[in-house]
Amino acid sequence: MKYVYSKEVKKHKEKGLPILALESTIIAHGMPYPENYDFAKKTEQLCRKNNVAPATVAILKGNVHVGLTKKELLWVCKSGKLAKTSKREISTFVAKKKDGATTVSATIWIAYKSGVSVFATGGIGGVHKGSSKSFDISQDIIALSETPIVVVSAGAKAILDLPKTMESLETHGVSVVGYKTSDVPSFYSRTCGLKLNIKTNSAKEISEIYCEHKNLGILSSLLVMNPVPKKHEIPESKIKSIIQEAINKSRGLNIRGKELTPFLLKTITKKTNGKSLKTNVALALNNVKLGIKITKQVSKHGKVTQNI
Numbered sequence: 001m002k003y004v005y006s007k008e009v010k011k012h013k014e015k016g017l018p019i020l021a022l023e024s025t026i027i028a029h030g031m032p033y034p035e036n037y038d039f040a041k042k043t044e045q046l047c048r049k050n051n052v053a054p055a056t057v058a059i060l061k062g063n064v065h066v067g068l069t070k071k072e073l074l075w076v077c078k079s080g081k082l083a084k085t086s087k088r089e090i091s092t093f094v095a096k097k098k099d100g101a102t103t104v105s106a107t108i109w110i111a112y113k114s115g116v117s118v119f120a121t122g123g124i125g126g127v128h129k130g131s132s133k134s135f136d137i138s139q140d141i142i143a144l145s146e147t148p149i150v151v152v153s154a155g156a157k158a159i160l161d162l163p164k165t166m167e168s169l170e171t172h173g174v175s176v177v178g179y180k181t182s183d184v185p186s187f188y189s190r191t192c193g194l195k196l197n198i199k200t201n202s203a204k205e206i207s208e209i210y211c212e213h214k215n216l217g218i219l220s221s222l223l224v225m226n227p228v229p230k231k232h233e234i235p236e237s238k239i240k241s242i243i244q245e246a247i248n249k250s251r252g253l254n255i256r257g258k259e260l261t262p263f264l265l266k267t268i269t270k271k272t273n274g275k276s277l278k279t280n281v282a283l284a285l286n287n288v289k290l291g292i293k294i295t296k297q298v299s300k301h302g303k304v305t306q307n308i
Helices: 007-015 035-049 070-078 087-095 104-113 139-145 162-171 203-215 236-252 257-271 275-301
Strands: 003-005 019-022 053-060 063-066 083-085 100-102 118-120 150-153 175-179 222-225
Touching (some): 035 053, 083 087, 100 104, 139 162, 175 203, 236 257
């Protein structure tokens, strides 16, 4: 497998400077063009403004890219040809020299293997509603359980069965902390009625937890749940029925597997007249801002000692 590092990422790796991993599925499948390209440029500009190297991950012609050129970033956003790529498919896409947009599970694995400690995304995947019949559970859960990096998200996607998702994270030993909250955020909304056991109040505190996490040899991710900014929130009472309508429509069309989440997000965007897309962009940018703070702290204070 060939890893291709952007000039920025390579420079920061060599000098031990902060790097923030970013996924490509959120821009290739989670947002339409040109909104996705505007979002991608903003995230990378935010990183550079704070002396952090943006490491957008994608598989292009069988090469694993950690950090993209401007031309590559535009192509990922505009082409519509990148297949959604989870961790289990990385080797297949590399061997077949295919193009792939990496999901959370693929991105955190590639980031970890590249020595990148912090990843910011929108929302993680989890247990889908009706899973007792469909057994539709995202690979993100397993990947989070076996990849020791910091993952910043606005909770799990609101289209999921959130109580079962939280139970599954606990079962698989994934450490979950809230950033300035004791409530479980649900992507579009700041809370879903579930509580978190651990609340953190600063990027430094998260960095310190992660440092001990690594020193103890714990192999799971440290999942940081960061609520969408209040001014961009869609309250659960307003979005719940819209999500259910989208789910019912997907069942009627027999849409499942990898096509389900993009279909639901697109349908919800349409039913909210674009409000959900604006919220999606806002929460993802908010996660990048927190991810930048955390990776700077990890880079500064995150030396890991040898396991005893």
